[in-house]
Amino acid sequence: MYFFEWMLWWGTTLAEEGKDEVFGKDFMEENQAPLKAALEEEYPPLEWSVSDHPRSRGPVYAFNDTYLEMRCGSLEHYRGLITPLVLTLFLFGFGGAYGAINLLLNGPNHNGIADYLIGVIGVGGITAGFWYCFFKFKFYIPIRWELFTHRRLLIRFNRKTKQVHLHRPKYAGGVVTMPWDKIIPIHEGAGMRLVLAWMPHRTGQPFVTFAAVGKRAGTAQDLLDEWEFIRRYMEEGPKSVPQPRVRSKMPWPWYSLEPQFEGLWPILRHGDWKLWLGKLLMSPAFLILGAGHWVSQLLCWEPRWPKIIREAGQPGKPTPKLTTAEDYDPETCRRLYLNADLWVPKDHDPDAPAKEEESGSQWLP
Known part of the structure; x- marks a missing residue:
């Protein structure tokens, strides 16, 4: 499910007049303090090791001398849950209206052809009205988080470029x-995925980019090991890390059960019989979620990289350009710059020296 990714992009591209309504003025003012702290925070160099046991828990879809490709996405374990809930609410609303018309027209004094025509028109009108509201008010958005969209989110690390x-x-x-x-x-801790971020004060762009990589962690050490695997691959090459298991992209049903149990094995391994019994009693819920996940996978399509990214790193092939705000349509680009204060402190000096210009303050009026 791509709720977090959609929410982040939606918030970043809000119209200026809607920003205060969504985030609130208090939030916008309180947000400035952590932004200033982020600018001053020092990050360890990429050459520094964080673990002696680099390993990837996957899923890994490609691993070679040029690139490493993995799954990403923040709420994969909830995929397949939202669509049944939305459709159930929709059908309940339609069914209730249909039932009301049925009771109204099936009374003792309502058996004529006129009543039949009124019923047909009423049901047709309600059906058309429901579909109109469905698209007018964008009730389809939750369904698009997990149906008729990408089968998975991908992240590709190209060590050549x-x-x-x-x-x-x-x-x-x-x-x-x-x-x-x-x-x-x-890499915060257990129950989380490894999150990779590109903040405006480092990239020089008026938007933030997040990627939740791989599986949820059972322990904090799992996240450190995952990051060390990626870091060594990019900095030292594929021979510096253990060969990961490369998974097929075929949507097999047993793959859909994995997200429900990610991060649970260390807990179960050290838990007592009561914990095992509780998980056993919850197993039907896990199976239902897994089935919804699998159906979601079947009703989606496999993402395909643009040709320039597929060929990146090969001899004689061009290097893809880094993404900027100007790569989007003019209106989206304008909104990205207007919402830069979500990520950049407002009172940064626009006349700062060149070494400080990457803070992004030059975007703000």
């Missing part, structure tokens, strides 16, 4: 190319 490529739907920012040397790894 020192670039990272993200493959996302257009409603979540689309395909972007980010610099490897501006990456910020966030």
Whole structure:
């Protein structure tokens, strides 16, 4: 499910007049303090090791001397849950209205052809009205988070070009190319995925880019090991890390059960019988979620990289350009710059020396 990715892009491209309504003025003012702290925070160089046991828990879809490709996405374990809920609410509303008309027209004094025609017109009108509201008020958006969209989000680390490529739907920012040397790894703790971020004060662009990579972690060490695997691959090459298991992109049903159990094995391994019993009782729920996940996979399509990214790193082939705000349509570009204060402190000096210009303050009026 791509709710987090959609929400981030939607918030970043809000119209200026809607920003205060969504985020609130208090939030916008309070947001400035952590932004200033982020500008002053020092990040360890990419040459520094964070673990002695680099390993990837996957899923890995490609691993060679040129690039490493993995799955990303923040709420994969909830995929297949939203669509049944939305459709159920929709059908309940339609069914209730249809039932009301049925009771109204099937009384003792309502059996004529006129009543039949009124019923047909009423049901048809309600059906048309529901579909109108469905598209007018964009009730289809939650369904697009997990149906008729990309089968998975992908992240590709190209060690030859020192670039990272993200493959996302257009409603979540689309395909972007980010610099490897501006990456910020966030490995907070158990139950989370490894998060990679590109912040405006490092990239010089008026938007932030996040990628939640791989599986949820059972322990904090899992995240450090995952990041060390990626870091060594990019900095030292594929021979510096253990050969990962490369997975097929075929949507096999057992792959859809994995997200429900990500991060649970270390807990179960050290848990008592009560924990095991609780998980056993919850197993039908896990199976239902897994089935919804699999159906979602079947009703989506496999993402395909643009040709320039597929060929990046090969001899004689061009290097993809880094993504900028100007790569989007004019209106989206304008909104990205207007919303730069979500990520950049307002009172930064626009006449700062060149070494400080990457803070992004030059975007703001």
